[in-house]
Every structure is written in C-alpha cells, then in structure tokens.
Amino acid sequence: MAAAQTVSIGVLNQHHDPEEDAFWSKTAQYLSHNIPGYNFTIKLMGLECLNQAIEKQQLAFVITNPANIVALQKSEDARPIATLQTRYQTQVSSYLGAVLIARADRNKLKRLSDLKNQSVMAVSPSEFDGYQIIERELLLAGLSPEKDFFEMLFTNGSQKNIVKAIVNDEADIGIVRSGILENMIADKEIQPGQIKIIHPQDTPNYLPMHSSSMLYPNWSMVKLNHTDIALARQVAITLKSMPKHESTLDYDPFYGWTQAADLTTVNGLLQALKLPPYAPSKEVSLKQILKEHESVTLLVLTFMLVLTFFTVRLSRVNRKLAASQSELAKHRDNLEQEVIERTKELSSVNKALEQDIIARETIEETLRRSRSALQGFYEITVNPELTQHEKLAALIKLARDHFAMDAAFLYKIPPQDAESTRQQLDLCVADGNTEMEDDILANLPQHFDKNESGEIKCVKNEQDNKCYISLYVMVENTPHCLLAFVGNSKLNPNIAQVDQELLRLLSQWIGSSIERQTIEDEREKYRSQLGKVTRLFTVGEIASGLAHEINQPLTASINYISGSLRRLDDNSDTTVKTGLERSLGSLNQASQIIRRMRDFVQMGIHREETFDLVRLIKRVLDLLEIESGQQSISLQSVGTDKPVLVKGDQVQIEQVILNLVRNAIEATQLQNAKPNTKRVVTVSLTTIGDQVEVSVADNGPGIEDSEIEHIFDAFHSTKPDGMGLGLAICRSIIETHNSRLDARNTEQGAEFIFRLPHVTTQYETKSYETSKRKT
Template identity: 25%
Template sequence: MDDSAETVRIGVLAFRGAETTVSEWSPMLDRLSRSRADRRFELLKLDHDGLRSAVADRRVDFVITNPGHYVELEAEFGISRILTLAGSSTVSPDQAIGSAVVVRRDRTDLQSLEDLRGKSLAIVGREGFGGFQIVWGELSSRGIDPDRDLSALRSVGLPMDGVLDAVERADVDAGVVRACLLESMGSRSANFRVLSPQTPSAFPCTTSTRLYPDWPMAALRHTSPALAREVAIALLSATEGTGPGWSVPADYQSVHELFRTLEIGPYTYLREPTLTDLAERYWPWLLGVLALMASGALYTVHVEHLVHKRTAALRAALAERETLEAGIRAAQEQADHLSRLSMLGELSGTLAHELNQPLATIGNYAASLSRRVDNGRLDDDAVRQATHEITCEAERAAAILSRIRAFARKRTAKRERFRPAQVAAEAIALFRGMLAQAPRVELIDHLAEDRTVEADPLQIQQVLLNLLKNAYDASRDQPAERRALQLGMTAVADGICLWVRDNGPGLDEAARRHLFEPFFTTKPDGLGLGLSICKTIAEAHGGRLTATPPETGPGMIFTLTLPDHA
C-alpha cells in the first residue's frame, strides 16, 4: 500500500467486542482495498458514545451501526445511508433484526413477555437497538413500562455476551440480546430459553419481537459523493465469500415509527412535560407560587396553555412531514419506472450494435463462397474454412445474446484467468477476417510469456475488436503508409494495459470530453454506443478506458487498463 494513499475511515459499532468485530468486517475491508488500491481503508471499533463522538468530530467517513443508532445520527448530524446489510439470500434486508428475551432453561415460571412484570432484566444499555429498544417497544404494546413495572433494569454494556453471563449467573431474571446471537453460541445456547418465541417466515432464528431492517452503511456530510458511490459499487458487486453481503438502502420507516411510539431519539420532543419535570425546571417560580398562590395558579394555567399550543403545532408539522414523505415516495416510484424503461431502450440499442459485427462477418464469408462458386474456385478446404468461421461467428453472436440476457437478469459475467496475448491475437484474426482489404496490425507484446489476468475473455476481446474497428475507420482515408494499426500490451504497477493506436487525423479536446458518452459519435452513420459499452465493460472489471493523443505523430491511442485480481 502506498504510504501517500488517502485513508478512508469506517466506524463500526462493536456490539460483540473488538476481536469479533475485526473478524466480521475484515473481508469487507479487503474487498474495498482491492477495488481501490489508491486508498487505505481503516476500521474503527467503537461503542455507541464513541461512534457518535467520531461522527461529531468528523473522524470517520462512513459508519456501520444498528438501525436505531443510525436514525439518531441521521437526525443529529445529517448522515445518509448508501447500503443495507443483506445477511443471506433467504432473509430480506427489510426484515432482518429482532430481539430475543432469554432466561435460564430451568426458569419454568417465565414463559412470555407478560411474565416479566416485577422481574429484573439485563440490557446492554438504553441506546441498544437490538439490545433493548425493540423489546421496549414490545413491552410498551403490552402495557408494560420497563422503568415502572420491572423490579430492576440493569445495563451491563458492550459486548452483548455480558447479558448472557448475567442471566447464567442468576444476577437477573432475564436478559435482552439480538436475535440469532443465542444460536451462534454453540452448545452454550442449551442453557437458555427464549420468551414468547416466534419463528417468522424465512428468518433462521427465534425471536421475541417483530423484525426491523438490517444495519445500514451511511456516509457523512463531508464524505464526497464520488467516494460514497465507489464504495457502494464495490460492495454491491462483491461475490459470495468476500465478507458481509449488501443491498440497496432499505426503508427505515418502521424504525422511525418505533422511536415515535417510544418518544426517543429524534422524537424526544414529543414528550409532554410532567409535573415533576416542571418542578425540576421551574423550582424558583414554584417557590414564588407557594408565597403567591393566586399568581402561581395563573402562571400554571399560562404554562399549560403554551405547552398544548406547542404540542399541537408539532403534531401539525409532523403530519405535514408525513404528507411530504408520501409525495417523495410516489415520485421515487415514478422515477424507478422511467429508469427501467430507459434501460430497456439502452439494451435494445446495445444488442443491435454488438450483433452487427458477427452478422457482417457471416455475410462476408457467405458472399466469399458465392464468388468462389461463380469463379469455379470452390474446393473442400475453402468450404471447410468458411463454414468454420461462420460457425464461430454464429457462436459469438449467441454468446452476445447470452451476455445481454445475463445482464438483464442481473447476472455477472464469467471471469477466468487467461493470457492477454492469446485474446489479443484472436481479436486481430477476427478483425482482419471481417474486412476484404484489412490493414496491417502490429502486435507489440511487452508482457511476460506466462502473464495472466482475471477477466471475462469474451468481453475483453469485444473491447479490442471495437477499438480496432474504430482505429480502422479513423485511418482508412489516409495514405497507405498511415493505415497500419498497432495493438500493444504493457505491464503497469497494479495490472496491465492493452492499447490500440491509429495514425488518423486524431480528435480535438472537445470531442475527447464526450467520447465515452452514450450516443455521441464522430461518424456520419455511427450509433454512438460502441465506446460507451467498452467503458462500461472496463469499469465492470475494476479498470478504465482512456483516449489520449500520442506524444509524437498523428492519430489517437485508446488504452484499456485491467487490474490484477487476487
């Protein structure tokens, strides 16, 4: 790693301790480091207060925390979620977190949440989402106030395993842990039972509560949108076995509703002051009330009037906000619909453009057979060669259709290790076979003989063919000595470069700025899709495609850079 590389800090809520946190999130850091070698990704393992302090001091660029803590940080510091954890293919990220209230297996007197009245309960802390707040909501729905109706509410802090220790030692009657923690404890789980057990559909663990969205990853206000997008793309494209899975951001409205019901977090302002609160806040005035009862009574009436007026105003503002949120959701659904329609149009254009080359080659070979028949020069070898090439091009067209179909189904291209020199040679052979008077193509290979790269060879060949065809179109009106093309291969620090050079008139700076945009073309009959598709293929492999004028001489150099993948 370059010492000058920019450090990107990710703060994580370490609810099971630092060692477990490092083990759980290290694969994600490795994935990010491989996707962006020019950045150093660092993990900060923090508790609730430490994570809030890091966000306030801008010591982190991203945070990964539980949904409740995220909602609080979102309201206080304006952080915004970019991804949501997707624990497995069978569990929806929208229904992934619950809480389990556990007791010792020998406590037969405790069977349901209602049995907790008058009992002691261990929690990680009041700020714990899966460690208290979800259960608080369930108890509240059953008319149980944890502060009033339990004999004790004991906070043991992080890691959450401390709750199980307190229950096992009989320090408390019951404890609250995140759902699935008990199942991950191995044989130790046999010492406990879950109160009011539920097994929701497709959820692999026993829970005492309803389910909420999984943990989000959020960017801070000072985090650049470009960095947030790069991180999101790298994690969304991660394959199985490279750490926790991720999905697009989930809807956290259910968390807001829970907090609104409990009047905590961003909704603390909904709590109406009690007489005790008023006494603690206005004790100097209350002393005056004792001396001046009549004046004190008038003052109390005035205060109550202001409180009710303010509460009514807040409720009206809340109703207006919910109306605006409903409008935003409707607009987002419409935008999603238009985006899907646009994608269908783009796929149609892409298919037509990519199939043009193999179909043109098939037509050329068929026409060549007809000319040989007319000239009486048709022999078995010529028929065999032509039919072989036609078969190859038909298979190539079928592969293009298969790849388009795989893209539409959100499937990743097949990657394998191959020698770039072999793919480059095949691309040159196919290119020259497409043209009746093909120009000379010089292959310049500066790679070691055994050098390989991990990518989709068919897609890389597609990019090289497109670049060769563009180079030919740019130089075919030039004198014969300037029609020759070059295809080179060079090793760089973090991968390899494949480049194609022509000796045409080149492109001005204005054209180069728009060169890779869809539907931009300098050709009278061009669609403007070829280079846009090539750029998409390069970025899908973690590489890039650039166009630069040569240091000496005419023409342009198009360079495809591919990284090394471990």
C-alpha cells in the first residue's frame, strides 16, 4: 500500500486547553480514518506561527476564529468548510458571542454606560471572542476602551482566570467568551449567583448561553487556496458526519461540526474596529490621528500625566500582581506546548530514521548481490579460454544462481513467429534441474508477441508454488530466443531494478552473440561461394590459357606446312608431300582436341543484370578488411557515397575487383615498396559519359616496363608462388563484358582500370525529362 499523504491542519491556539486539544486530535483521527490515503495531523500554533505556516503552504486546512478567517479570505482566498458547534443543555449552536461580567453584588453596574471609569479585564486585544466582540459593542454605545475605562487590563491567561479575578474583586468588569460562565458553573468552579451579566442580550434561538453582544459564527475550519478542492469537499462532508461529542455536562463547547456559517457579521465587526484586513496602513493612520486630534492629544497627554501620577501609586501593587500572574501562566503554557511539540517531532523523526535504515539495508544487500553477479558476468564474457557456447552456458548458470532459481532454459523461437506457439520451441541451453522443463512449457506465454518483447515477465503460480521469469532475446528487433527461469516462489515478484538490468544485459549479450555468429556464418558462406567461383574461373582460365598458348605455335605450324605444301610442284617427291599432309592432319586433330577441351570447361554462364557497383565494392573491401588490417594497409573508396548502377555479371565483376584489390594489397607489401609511407589501396568510381570507370590503385612499386606487356598473359606471374591466372581471369571476364582491362603505372604505384555500362534509373531519367520539359 502506498504511504498515506500527510495533511496538516493548523489550529489557532492562544491558550492551552486539554479538552480543546482532545477534540482537535479526535477530529484529525476521524478524518484520517474516513478518508483513505491521507493522514491528518493537528498543528497547534500561535497567530504569528499560523500565518507563517500558511504563507509557506505547510498547511492544508486551518481551524481558527472568524476574524482570522475573514483576514485569510482576503489574503489566502480561504473558504470555510465547517463550523464548530457548541451545546448547552439540549440546544446546539454554531454561534458565539461575548459577555461582560461583574460581581453580582455590584448593583450600580447594569448597562454599558455604567462601564465608564471602571477597571476592565480581558485576555488579549487580539482575541476575537475574548475582547473584539465587546469592543464593537462599546463602540456602538459610544464608549472607547482607551478613553472611558479607568484601566484596561490584558491578562494573556485563560478566560476562566478572568472570571475568577472578577469573583475575587481584582477588577470591576471582565470580558469572556459566551459559554465560559456556564462551563464554570457546570464544573462547579463558581456558584451561579456569584456573577452577573451586563448588557444581556436575548438570543435564545441562536445562542442558548448568556451573551452581552451580537452573535458571530463560531470557529470554523477553512480550506486554503492551494488545498485540493476534492479533498476539501471530502473533509467537509466527513466532518458533518462526524459523531457528536457525548458529555453529561450541561455545557459542551466542542460538540461537533456543522455546515460552514456565514461570515458577513464578522466583516462588519472588523470594518468597525479597523482590524485586518480592514486595518488602514499605519503611516496614514498616524498622520490622520495627529491631524484630527492635535489639540485634544496635547490636552489628553497633560491630563494623563497628572492622572498617571495618582494612578501609578494606587495600582502599582495590583498591576504587579496581575502582570506576574499572567507572565507565569504564559510561561507555563508555552513550556507545555513546546514539550509536546518536541516530543511529537522527535518520535516522528525517529520513526522515519528507522524506516530509512531498513530501506537502506535492503538496497545495499541487493546492490552487493548484483555487483558480484555483474563481476561474474564480466569475467565470463572476457574469458578467452571459453568458447561462445561455453560462455552462454556459464552466463545462464550465473543468472540462475543469482535469482536462486532451480532451472533455466534458452529456447530458439522459430522464424515464422507470427503463428508459433510454445510447442515449436527448440531448446538450445538447459541449466539446473532439467526435469522442470514441463513446468516451464506449461507456464510460458502462449503466443509470442513482438510488441511486448522488451519486457521481463515474472509470473508466480500459486498452484505449484513456483515462480517463472521469462524474457525475449532480440535479434534485429524481432524475438529470436526465449530465456526462461523456474524456481521456488520465494522470489519477490517485483524484480529489483538492478536485477532487471542484469537480465537485460544477459539477453543483449546472447542477442549480440547470435548476431555476430550469423554475420560470421554469412561471411563464411560468401567466402566459400567466392572460392567456388574462383576455382571455376581458374579451371576455365587454365583451359583457355593453355588453348591460347598451344594454339599460337599450332597455328604457326599449320601455316608453315600449308605454305610448304603449296610450294611443292607436281614434280616433287610425293613421299615428302604425303608426310607433310599427314603431319597437317595430326596438327588439325590437335587443334580440334584443344577446342573441345576449351568448350568443355566454359567460363561459367555470363548473366547480364543491373546491380549497384558501390555495394559490391563495399562488400569486397569489407571482406578484405581483415587481411589488410593485419598488415596496416588502408583500404579506401572514392565516389562511392551513393549507389552506382551498372550492367554486367555481378559475380564475375566481384571476382575481378576482389582479384585486383588483393593484387594491390600484395603489391604494397613488396620488398621494393617505398619505405615510410602509409600503404593505401584505393578503389574509385568515375562516371564518364554512359560508362562507369572502375580504378584500383595502389602505392606500391608499380609494374616494371618489361612486365607490363605480358601482365595479363595466362601462366605469367611475378610472384614466386603465383599461378599467373588472376589477371588473366580478370581480363577474360572484362572482355566478356565487351570492355578491356588496362594496367598502367602512376606517380604513386600501379593502377588497373576497366569500364562498365552505366545504368541510370528510371527515376533519374524521368526527373531529367521533366526538368528538360520545364526549361
């Protein structure tokens, strides 16, 4: 299963309350449980912290007070998705208000106007329900906390402490959230008659608790701008269905979640109080204040100085007490929260570390194993003592051991693979327990699909509790072989990346060795074919050469004898005449024998076809590359960058070029070759009119002048072990092509030249014609 995505919910937390925290974590747990794939966590934060976290997009959701929500609506496009519910006795509400409280025995304090010159206590000016709500009520009543109160105290502690402070007469008036009183009464922390409500409002339908103010929506959960909408929708739905909190107490501030409430009233409040997002920029406000209240400010300042002088003495003790108390509470709260956060962080880090270590160990083990396998693989492939087949067997065994499989098989796929099935496979190599072949045949893919050829298949068969790995060996992009392993199912079906690489490497090696073998075979076949042709030509040329050599003196003898016979007149000795006639008869018989012999050993059938001379030359050079490479002779070709079509007998022309290039290679190796020059043999093609001139040139010593007349004669050779037929054969072939083979010396060495008819393709002719028509 994939790891759950962590979703952080930021909660505005200005004072620590275990009951509150329990509710938040319950909410997170409920969400995590009901929305699969996500792990919701609660992050308790102060206002500063919360804003920073929102800015850094660390939070997906935020639970905060309505004032903050309105601010976030403007800055982050936050949208409330659920609002917190409270319950008092049987009535459930999603609203909140604030109450002004005083000791019950302060008879004179009833209305808002009575608050003038009183000492007022609240938690913090930034608290929405602990101060700002009342501040608006005061503003509506024309009261200013700064001007009209005797003093405005902020405790920064818990609201319950304010209630207690009022009971203990430490201040005249207290400002707390609606519900706090009811809660404390329910918890028996105060008596019902001890505290009274100033400026009580009657809103039983919306808020069952006491309130001195207008009502505002309760705390809500909002989604932020970057939060996934689908997730937000799911959270909203899930929260609404979250079971309500069960409590025996009258008042339950965390009863559950309901539909998101309208925040319009909050907007009004924030506008009235000039709070964010409606706070005017500081510069402007200062100027405004100075301008508007110049004289008043001066008066107030002097008045305040006088007042402070008196007040300071009176309230010093009181203030110090309250301050130290609030300081203490603050420190305690902070400390606790820090400890909780640290513990949470540490445990999560610990967990992550443990997982990391386990994962790393697994990877290291896999890596170590595949490194040793790769090492073995390399050693086998470079071992010069093993034949190709032994290497193959060793490699398959290595792979089998590596995967701890029982048996391995390499099958050759028949070439007509479109219809081939597993029954037609040829077993090439088997390794390990060969009795398992039936198993493997039963589990191999039924048909061989070219498209999925690159993939490694790993099948686990639950019935026989065995595991099968199979992959194709590709030769020229078609499956050529199938490599298969079978073994116990201990193996993890997800083969590690490195192990997959090992398998692919093995398959590639087999593929390339098959390819190499095929090329070798083809070259060998070609060589033997050429050899056959060479032999045929050699026999033919022997006969032809012999015929020519004998024919010349034979012709001469016949001519002489015929001439002699004609010179004899009737008076001459008839015996001489008879002798000459008989010898003429014998000579004619000899010439007949020679003619028959030559007819018997024909040159091979001359077949006319159109072929690409460039391809032929490349093939010849490729064949001779090995010989010349050993002698560090460079074989070059000129004018062979595109196909050149000629007409003739391809096999015979190939024989000619092969012979000429071979001769040229030998010429560069001669004793009297120029020293210190790079030995080069060049085959070049030049188109001359409707003919293609083929030239084979070397930079050897060239042909001696005395030789050049006879170089093509049969049985004439400058090589100590030569038959003297190579060039004679070449000449015969070129002559049957109605052309001639020429030899000449160049500045570099020797050059042999012949021409063949050039064939222009239909396409070329056509394009030539169209271009002509255009012009």
